[in-house]
Amino acid sequence: MSRKLYSALLYLLAPLIWRRVRRERMTGRPRGERLGHIADMAGERVLWLHAASLGEVMTARPLIRALIDDYPEHRVVITTMTVTGAERVNALFGDLVTHFFIPLDFPGATRRFVERLAPEIAIIVETELWPNLIHACSLQGVPVTVVNARITERGFRRYRRFAGLMVPVIRQLSWVGAKSGEDAQRFRALGVPARRINVTGALKFDLQLDAQSVAAGRQLREAFGDRPVWVAGSTHEGEESQLLRAHATLRQRFPDALLVLVPRHPQRFDEVDALCRRQGLEVARRSAGDTVGATTAVYLGDTLGELMALYGAGDIAFVGGSLVDIGGHNLLEPAALGRAVISGPSLSSLGDVLDMLEKGRARLEARDADELGRTLVALIGDDDRRTELGEQARAVVAANRGALGHTRSYLAKLILAQELDRPLPEE
Structure with missing residues (x-):
């Protein structure tokens, strides 16, 4: 299946998708966020991390805290798919971060979202790989990374089954911080060059006892x-x-x-x-x-x-x-x-x-x-x-602690590389 065919199927299923989204609604938040209608942040320095649901938010908690502490001059934006994830982000970090709901994977919505967010880097927790969203990042020159990256055997078979859609997407990833050697091998088999993969371990081991x-x-x-x-x-x-x-x-x-x-x-x-x-x-x-x-x-x-x-x-x-x-x-x-x-x-x-x-x-x-x-x-x-x-x-x-330190180090190199590519501000 090609990305164009995938997008056509999404449009055909749009009524069903939108009905599902209506159940995942947070009071006071506009539904337009799901279509990429967010505030324009093109003039700011943005680091964007996506944690799909509550579980991913809890896994990413120490990394989010590290981003806040390491990059005080940046706005840290967290996206989630679910309301429970959003509520946990707000409870943990309040106004230290900005939260949006991730746009539905329609081409126009994802392009609009990435253009308005204009992040220096996209950090995906685990394996929430949306084809049109990653393609939109590629068009805007935004490097996409996956941290705590894992692909189960079932997921690997599914990616192989839809290779025409997913393999081009996976090959666009700038860096993968794999949970294990087995996960790294699966990403490698799907086309990510070995130089873009490191085995960092599982972030879950770095959980902090509050x-x-x-x-x-x-x-x-x-x-x-x-x-x-x-x-x-x-x-x-x-x-x-x-x-x-x-x-x-x-x-x-x-x-x-x-x-x-x-x-x-x-x-x-x-x-x-x-x-x-x-x-x-x-x-x-x-x-x-x-x-x-x-x-x-x-x-x-x-x-x-x-x-x-x-x-x-x-x-x-x-x-x-x-x-x-x-x-x-x-x-x-x-x-x-x-x-x-x-x-x-x-x-x-x-x-x-x-x-x-x-x-x-x-x-x-x-x-x-x-x-x-x-x-x-x-x-x-x-x-x-x-x-x-x-x-x-x-x-x-x-x-088995240590994944946070490894992940933090690799992301720092990517963020620095993006900073060196940025044009100097006009006097």
Whole structure:
């Protein structure tokens, strides 16, 4: 498929695409942003980073902070696709950055956006490669980089299937900071010259423990009292029912055990609450400020941006998206807190992060609800084993930090090169 055919298909599907976008709307923000209608910044020095959703924003958090600190004379612009990502950007950085929604990948919208933004460099987190957006950057001479870059085996096959569309796009990348050697090889196989690829490691290992979140987790744990507490974070549809089965097994042995349940998507909070109550469980909701009493079985973490604090309030962390065919979510957040980490078997999106945890014997795997229940009972009953797993997880995170420094260094060279190419201001 060529880029022209791809663009024609986008126009044909425009009504459906726009309907989807209408659901991803942020109060007070014009829909025109999705078509590239933003303020003209051509007279400013702009560094642009794109983090598609909440997960990418959290991964990029230390890099965004570094850009703010390293380039005070630049405006740092962050784009997201989702509202949850936008809300997290605003909560973390406020007016230290400028946020826009990424334009839909129509040729006119992307060209308008890049012309008005006029960035010195485009930094894409992970692999959000939109053909027309990257082409628009190429037309304007904007170097496009990918940081924390990864291509799963499934994604690699998809790119190969649509080689006529994606390979020319990927070959336009100015630099790729790959998470692993395997990711680097896949980018190389898709046409990125070896001189434009460096293996930097995973930015997720450089996550910073926010003192406020750590303190909030400790305070919450004290409020729960002297009872077993496990946290299930970033859970999906079809997963919560399995987690509640495992919780029932745990409560047979430890009747006062508490499950802190944190669904991945905010629109499912009420649905998960209803699921718990249908099973006769007493639920307290964080958003309502409910008190956790002796008979509370589930504490529903129905807020945004508090997952680290909630992980910190537990003795054990289960990371969701892994008992259903999602590919798993960030195992490193509870690992950095020194919590014993459990996941299901579906972890295809984690790549080298999973490899490092495996080598460090820092994760347990439960294939289904029954095995998860047995694992929880064993860990709650064995303080030494639980502590050992948590310390091994913390050690893996500490040993693999460094991707931020490598990424920062390579981006500095590219930004300097762009500065040297800039015409001198007129006197």
